[in-house]
Amino acid sequence: MRTGVVGIGHGKFGRREVTVQELAFEPFREALEDCGLHQKDLDALIVGSSPEYHRQRSLSGVVAEYLGMNPKPTFLVEAACASSSAALATADAYIRAGIYDTVAVLGVQKMLELSTPEILALMGRVGDVQWESGFGTTFPGYYAMFAHRHMFEYGTTREQMAAVAVKNHHYGTKNPNAMFQKEITAEKALASRIVASPLTLYDCCANADGAACMIVTNEETAKKAETPIWMAGLGSATAPMSVLRREKLSEIPSAIDAARNAYKMAGIEPKDVDVADVHDCFTIAEILAYEDLGFCEKGGGGKMIEEGETHIGGRIPVNVDGGLKSKGHPVGATGVSMAVEAVKQLRGEAGERQVDGAEIALMHNVGGIGQYCFVNILRR
Amino acid sequence: MGKLGKVDFVPFSKVDGIEERLKEGKISATRCKKCKNIYLPPRMDCPECLDEEMEWVDCEGKGTLVTYTTIHAAPAGFEDDVPYTICLVDVEGGGRLVGWLDGKEEDLKIGMGVSIGIRDLPEERMIYSITLE
Ligand SMILES: [Zn+2]
Numbered sequence: 271m272r273t274g275v276v277g278i279g280h281g282k283f284g285r286r287e288v289t290v291q292e293l294a295f296e297p298f299r300e301a302l303e304d305c306g307l308h309q310k311d312l313d314a315l316i317v318g319s320s321p322e323y324h325r326q327r328s329l330s331g332v333v334a335e336y337l338g339m340n341p342k343p344t345f346l347v348e349a350a351c352a353s354s355s356a357a358l359a360t361a362d363a364y365i366r367a368g369i370y371d372t373v374a375v376l377g378v379q380k381m382l383e384l385s386t387p388e389i390l391a392l393m394g395r396v397g398d399v400q401w402e403s404g405f406g407t408t409f410p411g412y413y414a415m416f417a418h419r420h421m422f423e424y425g426t427t428r429e430q431m432a433a434v435a436v437k438n439h440h441y442g443t444k445n446p447n448a449m450f451q452k453e454i455t456a457e458k459a460l461a462s463r464i465v466a467s468p469l470t471l472y473d474c475c476a477n478a479d480g481a482a483c484m485i486v487t488n489e490e491t492a493k494k495a496e497t498p499i500w501m502a503g504l505g506s507a508t509a510p511m512s513v514l515r516r517e518k519l520s521e522i523p524s525a526i527d528a529a530r531n532a533y534k535m536a537g538i539e540p541k542d543v544d545v546a547d548v549h550d551c552f553t554i555a556e557i558l559a560y561e562d563l564g565f566c567e568k569g570g571g572g573k574m575i576e577e578g579e580t581h582i583g584g585r586i587p588v589n590v591d592g593g594l595k596s597k598g599h600p601v602g603a604t605g606v607s608m609a610v611e612a613v614k615q616l617r618g619e620a621g622e623r624q625v626d627g628a629e630i631a632l633m634h635n636v637g638g639i640g641q642y643c644f645v646n647i648l649r650r
Numbered sequence: 651m652g653k654l655g656k657v658d659f660v661p662f663s664k665v666d667g668i669e670e671r672l673k674e675g676k677i678s679a680t681r682c683k684k685c686k687n688i689y690l691p692p693r694m695d696c697p698e699c700l701d702e703e704m705e706w707v708d709c710e711g712k713g714t715l716v717t718y719t720t721i722h723a724a725p726a727g728f729e730d731d732v733p734y735t736i737c738l739v740d741v742e743g744g745g746r747l748v749g750w751l752d753g754k755e756e757d758l759k760i761g762m763g764v765s766i767g768i769r770d771l772p773e774e775r776m777i778y779s780i781t782l783e
């Protein structure tokens with residue numbers, strides 16, 4: 271029994287002056303149109319989102335109503351920045367179990383309705399609030415500490431990190447749904463203001479509003495689609511949330527474990543991946559991902575970006591939709607956004623950013639600073 | 651939760667008594683009486699033996715720098731403190747803690763030996779303070 275993806279929809283990411291349910295409506299409609307199904311054909315709506323950013327409580331109930339899904343079941347799945355990858359994995363499990371035949375998976379996040387003080391207060395609670403947050407740790411601060419450690423262990427440079435930003439902004443110019451559609455230079459990135467040393471502004475992704483949706487079905491229904499895309503491998507794992515309880519700080523251990531599980535289920539090796547979307551919440555995070563996913567050996571991530579191996583035409587093109595870096599990172603929407611992009615690549619519908627003949631696509635979605643990681647593999 | 655850290659987020663915890671030890675200048679961890687595992691940050695439930703018989707042990711105040719960053723974009727409550735340098739330190743005797751550097755970021759080298767002390771902040775709050783040996 272396989273699960274197939276038959277419909278996809280992706281809204282515009284960025285500052286959106288709409289409500290969270292209005293945000294959700296756009297990709298939901300697009301995904302239904304894409305596969306020619308209607309609400310009555312769906313058995314459930316599974317929403318991935320990080321609820322602390324929303325004023326509206328009980329989010330999936332409100333969204334289900336607005337999308338015309340009543341009385342079909344709905345619920346929220348949460349795993350921080352990986353919430354909608356977790357929602358996708360949940361939908362896959364329901365379908366494989368035969369409980370539902372067809373499910374809409376929706377990733378949605380409205381981040382920019384909060385005031386700056388509210389955002390700063392939230393930002394102050396990303397770490398372990400008992401032992402770390404009282405010292406003023408921040409999200410960029412954690413990845414900055416990973417970066418310093420990686421530079422120390424492997425000689426990774428700030429220039430290599432900037433090269434990730436330059437690449438992802440370049441491909442972002444070819445993605446109309448990206449928040450930023452402007453090329454940047456390494457000089458500009460390196461000279462931007464320090465957020466948490468060694469990371470500067472251009473090493474960091476931006477908060478955004480956004481939503482993405484996909485319709486997944488059982489094998490029988492998926493086979494009727496023109497080009498069904500199959501969920502081939504699902505891996506997920508956890509690691510300590512606290513950096514005080516992690517053995518190594520130059521890797522995301524949950525990503526290594528999740529990738530191993532996903533490769534095993536899909537029966538493939540890292541070298542078989544044709545195109546990947548990885549969680550580049552910070553530039554260093556993309557370099558860690560190359561290594562954690564086995565695209566290169568440990569410590570080889572900096573060189574991999576430097577030598578253009580992850581550009582289109584390189585060994586494994588990565589984040590050719592612009593990544594979180596240029597798309598923006600509406601936390602709960604990011605996982606399904608990655609999956610929608612993977613489906614476009616596998617269908618050959620990615621336009622200017624198409625990787626020719628892509629058969630296998632991988633998504634790597636990290637929650638928080640690695641307390642969750644989901645690695646999912648799709649294939650034609 | 652006591653007075654450790656500049657901002658308090660956690661009103662209650664089973665980890666009780668750390669405040670008094672900090673006031674005495676002690677860097678303390680907990681140790682499981684059964685399996686002898688050392689926990690720093692301290693905790694009162696052992697995840698290894700699922701036991702809750704813990705005792706306090708004091709550390710020497712020496713450690714090794716694991717990594718660091720200087721925060722320029724402040725979270726709420728730290729607006730007046732930026733830039734401040736956060737150090738992660740592996741403590742001699744077991745465990746790890748986060749502290750603020752008393753010194754210059756340029757002088758830091760990962761892997762170097764550091765001393766851990768306790769610095770007083772306004773309103774009777776305290777933080778771990780890291781100095782270079
Ligand atoms: Zn024990």
